[in-house]
Amino acid sequence: MNLKGQHILSTKQFDKESLISLFQLADKMQEILKKSKAGKQDMTMEGKLMATLFFEPSTRTRFSFETAMQRLGGRVISNADMMGTSSWKKHETLEDTGKVVSQMADVIVMRHPEAGSVKRLASASDVPVLNAGDGPSEHPSQALLDVYTIWKSKGKLDGLTIGMSGDSKYGRVPHSQCDLLKHFDCKFIFVSPEALKMPEAIVKELRETGHEIRETENLGESIGEMDVIACTRIQEERFSSEAEYKKYAGVYVLDNTLMQKAKTDAIVLHPLPRVNEISPEVDKDPRVKYFEQVGNGVAIRMALLVSVLG
Amino acid sequence: MNLKGQHILSTKQFDKESLISLFQLADKMQEILKKSKAGKQDMTMEGKLMATLFFEPSTRTRFSFETAMQRLGGRVISNADMMGTSSWKKHETLEDTGKVVSQMADVIVMRHPEAGSVKRLASASDVPVLNAGDGPSEHPSQALLDVYTIWKSKGKLDGLTIGMSGDSKYGRVPHSQCDLLKHFDCKFIFVSPEALKMPEAIVKELRETGHEIRETENLGESIGEMDVIACTRIQEERFSSEAEYKKYAGVYVLDNTLMQKAKTDAIVLHPLPRVNEISPEVDKDPRVKYFEQVGNGVAIRMALLVSVLG
């Protein structure tokens, strides 16, 4: 699959072959990153300009894309807070905004709290648009960096048992991870309270494509089988009230006691920021990959930029 | 007229000769833009630093200037929301801010809601200051890109009939356009409701400099005579109450029916964002230039930067 000139809106755009190609490209990007940190600027994106349009603030994701573009020698125009600082929000359709910004920049990175918003802007853009999160819907570069981290750490994706712990109902992270991992021969263990179970449609799709799935409420009993322990935050903004959020926040906390039950070659993922799902005492454990994920995220976004800009 | 080292505060700084020179320079900038998009970075502004000080948010205008500077190889320090994020507003005079920022940057781009504010800051600056809009007063680079778009599309400015539709009373866009077009042999048709008519002083000056003017409330009857259909938004912030704004918003809507009455070689301008002055169905009409204006705006701002920094 050739991504040149394409928008990156959804994890559904990727199949097994295109994922492996992207991960191999991300590995090459790691070399460029190393050289940049050592003082040698890459110029793959010479002359190119990226616009970041964040209708919902996310410093982490914005920094990651802006790092990616600049490590490749490109340049950036940035709005970290479109809702707060742009008069457009009062007047302009997303389509007009897309058309206008695409007259200035060569690629657009956009985040917005509403599902489908990025697709709308992209529909009128003359340049590729990368979805950096459209509310509860998609955040493809996050899912790609998660699966890239597994591929890079374990050396493979087939034959792994993937555990996902946390909010499997509202969390877009586990949904997107499943969307990508379904292309591989993985076994899944979903760990969540009954009220936050993985949606039936996802479970059904995974089963129909031949994947073994176990659902449990008990992390301690299942952690020992996992090659990958993918934790997610219970996100307050996905609940209707603070009371309902409080009911589930902190129901799974990964600490050293739990880690003793985990495989010696397991890896621990988390999209960050964490609240209390992972105790800081775990940070020193060599199986922990969540800070390494940040660097991998830069490499994946570099790979995406190189792919769409050719 | 040599603009090197000058502030650009007002459309009144330009005469016929300097306008044509600037437009010719902007045409050269279009070549640099094309090369930049194709991956070849221009370095005309090597080593130079531009500061953007936006006391009133305007992502479109800020992006345009920052794109211009970076396409030329310069660099940017940026404050998109001086009122919201700068502690200066509480304490510091605009003069002190100008003096201070000019010790860091080589050129300053400033927007502010108050008329005369940019001139005040510029009075103490050691480097050129470009006015990116000072409230109801001036926004010279916008007027320049409008007239540049006419010049570029029609191949000339003399002998044209310019129609201006919308708020001719409060809108700084039509006022500034008149300030520039008065240097050319144009005929004007001002289309606005009685309460939003072009100020008498502007009409008088145009008549005294030999221009034919017609004022009308009817767009449909006059559109057929126009070589240029310059639409503007009825801006809510120029009215004292929402009720008064609502009375005039949407009084002229350019749609395909109206466009059928327009000349086959007419062009349609709008500074954007539009609310409902132009129906989206018109966007595909080849006579539409409002998205092309965005790219022309980058070229004009590149030309201004090159002119003042020499």
Place this chain on the structure above:
Amino acid sequence: MNLKGQHILSTKQFDKESLISLFQLADKMQEILKKSKAGKQDMTMEGKLMATLFFEPSTRTRFSFETAMQRLGGRVISNADMMGTSSWKKHETLEDTGKVVSQMADVIVMRHPEAGSVKRLASASDVPVLNAGDGPSEHPSQALLDVYTIWKSKGKLDGLTIGMSGDSKYGRVPHSQCDLLKHFDCKFIFVSPEALKMPEAIVKELRETGHEIRETENLGESIGEMDVIACTRIQEERFSSEAEYKKYAGVYVLDNTLMQKAKTDAIVLHPLPRVNEISPEVDKDPRVKYFEQVGNGVAIRMALLVSVLG
């Protein structure tokens, strides 16, 4: 003292020798600045990326660091308003933020309203962190640029009489200046109202290290003895009520009448922004260095970046 790979958190990290080395390096940076303004980009920081994390807005300080990095050929990712635009603040510890951002950038510049906050973030960072102000506590680059300006203007630091006028109690600027100047053979005159006197601990330390100190409430009587007249603002945010602030604001105002009593080769410093501590009529006096300090601040920050990144 080798600063390579070090955090710059406090003025207490510097001794006489390291200060002079830094000032000599800053002088070299002035040459790079001159070349940059003349169109020749330095590339000492080629490939390097600086992140600015401002949890408290300060356009002046942020611009100065971003100017420094870019004049050296480095690049920047920037958050001017972490409290307003980052969702991290709700969830993430400063330590996690430090760890995360240090996976992306090569150096971090941070400002925060709480004392000790920058040290906390730095403790988990994998890259050098520069303190750009942690509330009432420290702002080392400001003190360094102040003393650098004295060194540069007077050609020496030993043998000078340093006057400090304003809020000596809450002001971190005079405290930090003393922390650096104590390494040199200076005499001090502290001018402040009784309620805003220099803390006893600082006076004691200076006396114990052999410095002569005079404390007075009268600027007019003492100004004639000063080689350096270092003024500071009475900062509203350091007082518990507006009433208490108003009591002291404007108690010392440097004007031309006072300047007539000053030495002909004295110099006047102020960290800016000023409110009314210095009358604008003084600006033209050749002894005034407060605008020159801004340019010196860029040079000092360039020197710090070069020192920590090697």
